[in-house]
Amino acid sequence: MPTSRKVAVVYHSGYGHTKAQAEAISEGAASIEGVTAELLDADSAAADLPALESADAIVFGSPTYMGTVSAPFKAFMDASSAVWMEQGWKDKIAGGFTNSAAQVGDKTGTLQTLSVFAAQHGMIWVGLDLPPGNNTTQSSDDSMNRMGASLGAMAQSLADAGPDIAPPSADRKTAHHYGARIAQAALRWSA
Ligand SMILES: Cc1cc2nc3c(=O)[nH]c(=O)nc-3n(C[C@H](O)[C@H](O)[C@H](O)COP(=O)(O)O)c2cc1C
Numbered sequence: 001m002p003t004s005r006k007v008a009v010v011y012h013s014g015y016g017h018t019k020a021q022a023e024a025i026s027e028g029a030a031s032i033e034g035v036t037a038e039l040l041d042a043d044s045a046a047a048d049l050p051a052l053e054s055a056d057a058i059v060f061g062s063p064t065y066m067g068t069v070s071a072p073f074k075a076f077m078d079a080s081s082a083v084w085m086e087q088g089w090k091d092k093i094a095g096g097f098t099n100s101a102a103q104v105g106d107k108t109g110t111l112q113t114l115s116v117f118a119a120q121h122g123m124i125w126v127g128l129d130l131p132p133g134n135n136t137t138q139s140s141d142d143s144m145n146r147m148g149a150s151l152g153a154m155a156q157s158l159a160d161a162g163p164d165i166a167p168p169s170a171d172r173k174t175a176h177h178y179g180a181r182i183a184q185a186a187l188r189w190s191a
Contacts, residue, residue, distance in 0.1 A: 016163030028179025
């Protein structure tokens with residue numbers, strides 16, 4: 001019988017940019033045979049924590065606001081302390097992603113917050129396996145992982161561009177790749 005695994009993507013997005021990144025993560029996860037993906041906004045996930053019990057992997061995503069996660073995403077994190085008390089997410093696969101307006105924008109702070117959060121829950125963190133892009137004369141702003149992240153997936157959305165065009169396709173492809181990696185890790189870890 002084929003194995004079936006579930007990846008949940010929990011995200012907040014104030015203006016739609018991080019939502020577009022979350023959708024690409026979810027599509028990447030679902031592209032792996034034997035894996036289903038579910039997108040949950042942080043408010044709904046906080047209100048229905050038991051819905052995450054059946055997930056083999058949870059990917060956490062937040063825009064970078066003031067150098068860290070957004071307040072609505074932090075509310076989800078704080079609500080999850082009820083699960084933490086029971087270590088209900090222990091040994092689930094975890095990953096994280098973030099999007100911000102500036103090239104750097106202090107996005108690393110957000111991914112560090114997400115990885116510590118996952119560690120508190122006893123989860124197994126999966127980083128991004130792509131080498132840095134856009135760092136040689138042979139690469140460009142269209143390269144995968146153009147943000148040069150390794151802890152998770154990063155995206156950058158110009159502040160005056162809508163989510164139809166921002167983040168750009170390189171960041172969406174990076175997110176898709178990361179979602180697929182999380183799904184493969186969930187299959188392998190659960191085996
Ligand atoms: C309250 C607030 C704080 C922000 N702080 C940062 C920041 O620290 N670094 C940055 O590069 N962009 C920052 N931005 C810009 C957002 O990260 C950017 O617009 C992002 O695309 C928003 O994603 P969203 O549409 O999913 O909410 C901030 C925006 C807001 C509203």
